[in-house]
Amino acid sequence: MRVGLTGGIASGKSTVSAVLAELGAVVIDADKIARDVVAKGTPGLAAVVEAFGPELLTADGELDRPKMGALVFGDAEQRRRLEAIVHPLVFAEYAAREAAAPADAIVVHDIPLLVESGRAGEFDAVVVVDAPTELQVERMVRDRGMSEEDALARIAAQATREQRRAVATHLIENTGTLEELRRRASEVFAALRAAAG
Known part of the structure; x- marks a missing residue:
């Protein structure tokens, strides 16, 4: 099963990617390859x-x-x-x-710019990790030392939240704790396993 995984900058996509790998998915990371x-x-x-x-x-x-x-x-x-x-x-x-x-x-293609590259249709399922813009900015300023202006410019260079959500077959909202994010990623992996037969 081919799965596309995407999310805006500082959405928590990398954490979800790591959880899916722990659960047994083969993760192919576009950023690492890039x-x-x-x-x-x-x-x-x-x-x-x-x-x-x-x-x-x-x-x-x-x-x-x-x-x-x-x-x-x-x-x-x-x-x-x-x-x-x-x-x-x-x-x-x-x-x-x-x-x-x-x-x-279950081969997970971790692709930050999945929507921008127009490739969502190439996958059996698309998992989108989403977070509100203000939370993305807060994380980039806090965790990456970016200015608010730089953070907003990075977000503006990517697809909108609505564009990403529109291609999602599975949506993971990342507005809570790390434990909640891990639990939701595990639920999605179980659903992917079930769909793969």
């Missing part, structure tokens, strides 16, 4: 440097993520340029990891 394909020494990083310049590298030759983020999050054209380089590499790695999963596995 980091891997532009790691030091990769053709992906070379392509990013060619497109955006060597000033986006740290002193030790890694991608300077905060600098790259500042460049693309406020500029749709620059973001599309970056995505045109990174997305094909991510999709190729995705396909390889999915092919390696056991035939009876």
Whole structure:
């Protein structure tokens, strides 16, 4: 069974992803793959440097993520340029990891920009982790040291809550405690198992 997992920034999606993995799902994490394909020494990083310049590298030759983020999050054209380089590499790695999963596995594709990429229809089920915007901002300011302005800009660069909720076959509201979030993720996993037969 192929499951798409998505949620806005600071919604709790990563926690749900970890819980699903603990419960036995094969989780394929788009963010991790996106980091891997532009790691030091990769053709992906070379392509990013060619497109955006060597000033986006740290002193030790890694991608300077905060600098790259500042460049693309406020500029749709620059973001599309970056995505045109990174997305094909991510999709190729995705396909390889999915092919390696056991035939009876619940394969969870952890994709932050699932709605934005128009891929919701590719999955047997879509799990959306949702939190109110003010809670997302509070978490980014508190946990990631962002300014409120930066947090709102990141949220604005993503699909709206309504757009994500519209594609959900399973919705996980993350407004309570960590224990409540874990319990809801377990319920969703049980429903996915049942649907998979």
